[in-house]
Amino acid sequence: xAGVSQSPSNKVTExxxxxxxxxxxxxxxxxxxxxxxxxxxxxxxxxxxxxxxxPDKSGLPSDRFSAERTGESVSTLTIQRTQQExxxxxxxxxxxxxxxxxxxxxxxxxxxxxx
Amino acid sequence: xxxxxxxPQSLHVQEGDSTNFTCSFPSSNFYALHWYRWETAKSPEAxxxxxxxxxxxxxxxxxxxxxxxxxxxxxxxxxxxxxxxATYLCAFPNNAGNMLTFGGGTRLMVKP
Numbered sequence: 019x020a021g022v023s024q025s026p027s028n029k030v031t032e033x034x035x036x037x038x039x040x041x042x043x044x045x046x047x048x049x050x051x052x053x054x055x056x057x058x059x060x061x062x063x064x065x066x067x068x069x070x071x072x073p074d075k076s077g078l079p080s081d082r083f084s085a086e087r088t089g090e091s092v093s094t095l096t097i098q099r100t101q102q103e104x105x106x107x108x109x110x111x112x113x114x115x116x117x118x119x120x121x122x123x124x125x126x127x128x129x130x131x132x133x
Numbered sequence: 134x135x136x137x138x139x140x141p142q143s144l145h146v147q148e149g150d151s152t153n154f155t156c157s158f159p160s161s162n163f164y165a166l167h168w169y170r171w172e173t174a175k176s177p178e179a180x181x182x183x184x185x186x187x188x189x190x191x192x193x194x195x196x197x198x199x200x201x202x203x204x205x206x207x208x209x210x211x212x213x214x215x216x217x218x219a220t221y222l223c224a225f226p227n228n229a230g231n232m233l234t235f236g237g238g239t240r241l242m243v244k245p
Contacts, residue, residue, distance in 0.1 A: 060238060073231060122167070
């Protein structure tokens with residue numbers, strides 16, 4: 019596609035429910051990143067994919083968070099048993115190569131509100 | 134955890150003023166330094182990716198310099214315009230190059 023696409027753009031969910039956030043990166047981009055921004059805070063790294071594998075999952079805040087990527091394309095971030103502190107804007111980005119030497123292209127984000 | 138610091142946190146300038154802000158990063162194991170602009174209600178957009186010590190990059194009225202030995206980069210905006218109002222973020226890859234750590238950003242507001 020022309021850019022990084024995320025869906026849904028907004029999600030309101032009840033505490034305790036599971037949510038799935040989707041990211042469609044730019045076609046051919048090897049690296050894919052998930053970040054979140056909670057209110058008043060900076061960008062917090064969650065997870066990185068190199069192709070379909072995630073070498074480092076230590077950024078995920080808890081075991082309620084999981085992510086996968088298939089076909090070196092679409093990625094989903096799943097949050098189980100959502101809590102109010104999970105409310106944030108979740109941003110996905112992709113870049114052509116790994117190694118951090120090419121720019122990251124960001125999606126518009128998913129605004130998650132847990133009530 | 135990498136320490137990427139940006140200053141100031143926020144900046145108010147008048148239209149036409151020139152301004153600059155700083156990004157500090159670990160000087161060891163340097164891979165690259167990224168600058169992004171994040172406008173309200175939009176997604177962050179890359180301005181520069183800098184890889185060489187002494188690098189200077191320019192895009193219109195915006196330019197950036199890089200000092201990898203002392204671990205800092207400056208972003209300059211010449212003749213600020215209201216449309217330059219945004220949060221400017223720098224980011225630094227970790228030593229495996231696979232995690233971009235972002236600074237807290239500098240929020241620039243340009244008054245007409």
